[in-house]
Amino acid sequence: MRTPSSVPLENRISYRCLSIATRITRFLAPKWKDEFGLTVIGWRVMAVIGRFEPISAKEVAARTSTDAFFVARAIEKLVEQGYVKKAVDLHDRRRLSLSLSTSGKKVHQHVEAMINQVEADLLAEVSAADAKIFFNVMSVLGDHAARLGAADASSGEAA
Secondary structure (H helix, E strand, C coil), X not given: CCCCCCCCHHHCHHHHHHHHHHHXXXXXXXXXXXXXXXXXXXXXXXXXXXXXCCECHHHHHHHHCCCHHHHHHHHHHHHHCCCEEEEECCCCCCCEEEEECHHHHHHHHHHHHHHXXXXXXXXXXXXXXXXXXXXXXXXXXXXXXXXXHHHHHHHCCCC
């Protein structure tokens, strides 16, 4: 483990990643809203359902790092819009299983294509070698960050 040093705000991992993600979202969110009636949280929920379906609401909340209350509201809205279907989970009948409807899959594919284009445009400024290093580093950081709260949760401490 490295010795902590004073890191200026603009060089902090969390600040940089959030700043980039926020800029991308601010650029794309009005398009999602106008074309499909999606909010930012609605899209995040839909993206996770589309990637991991069938999935429970609890799993969606965990994968989006979003409070279960907001996830539940987003799911209800997506169901009302006809983008998400609920069904009783075959393995645990107490749990609901979420998946995209046919129209939800079409919207998901369209929004994914929009995001992929923006990310391709951003990565066009980065060499293939640097992009590979970047994604490897992001993977290591993501794995390590996922373990940050796990130790506290297993010992019963609050973060």
